[in-house]
Amino acid sequence: MPAITAEWVVLDIEGTLTATSQVHVVLYDYARPRLGPWIEAHPDDPVTTAAVAETRELGGLASDADTAAVVAVLHGWMAQDRKAAPLKTLQGLIWQRGFASGELTTELFPDVTPALRAWHDAGLRLAVFSSGSVPGQVASFSRTTEGDLTGLFREHFDTVNAGPKREEPSYRTIAERLGAEPDRIVFLSDVPAELDAARSAGWRTVGVARPGEPFGDADFGPHPTVASLAEVSVEPA
Ligand SMILES: CSCCC(=O)C(=O)COP(=O)(O)O
Ligand SMILES: [Mg+2]
Secondary structure, eight states, rough: OOOOESSSEEOBTTTTOOOOHIIIIIIIIHHHHGGGHHHHHHHHHHHHHHHHHHHHHHTTTTTTTHHHHHHHHHHEEEEEEEEOHHHHOOOOOOHHHHHHHHHHOBBBBBBBHHHHHHHHHHHEEEEEOOOOOOHHHHHHHBTTTOOOOGEEEEEEEEETTTTTSHHHHHHHHHOOOOOOGGEEEEEEEOOOHHHHHHHHHHEEEEEEOOTTSTTTTOOTTSEEEEESSGOOEEEEE
């Protein structure tokens, strides 16, 4: 793959840095039984109550629907892998506790940490754009099998502070927040539709097609594609 000159490397998480199973099995199995108890235990937390209200609205529930009805909607979204913002917010709050307590540890693909450290040490600025909430992202990088990696990332974006991952305006918002020209940002993701949106916003893109992952055999169209971050050559502008 030809070397890419960039200021920023923006990274997706699920399927790119971690196996999809790290999210859909480890993290979802941890969050699923804790959603109801969390909601019940935090009746005065504004972040929690706002997420519950938004879940009621998006889920077509009455404004006073009880916790069981709200949790049923949240579990339905998890089963569909619908990454609705209020679900990701509540998951993120629960995962923060899980990582802080040591019950959760993020396992990254073996090629990830060496690449992130090399790019960081070469002067490239690293950021994350994930459907996972920013608090959930930071928590997940605070406790990994490679230690605390939070210091490698300068910025974090999710569907609340940037927008939907498959829509071009989200990438224009991120470029503005980074203060960078679009073509000085390279986005690495396992999802072709996300890469398409980033490319339409003028970003450089690299498809990460890992064998055995959901998009491992996908058609990445015009995007340069790798199976490992070790194949990605990025040089600081
Ligand atoms: C580490 S935060 C949890 C990630 C998450 O909940 C998720 O849905 C990942 O989606 P992505 O956009 O990173 O593929
Ligand atoms: Mg992904």
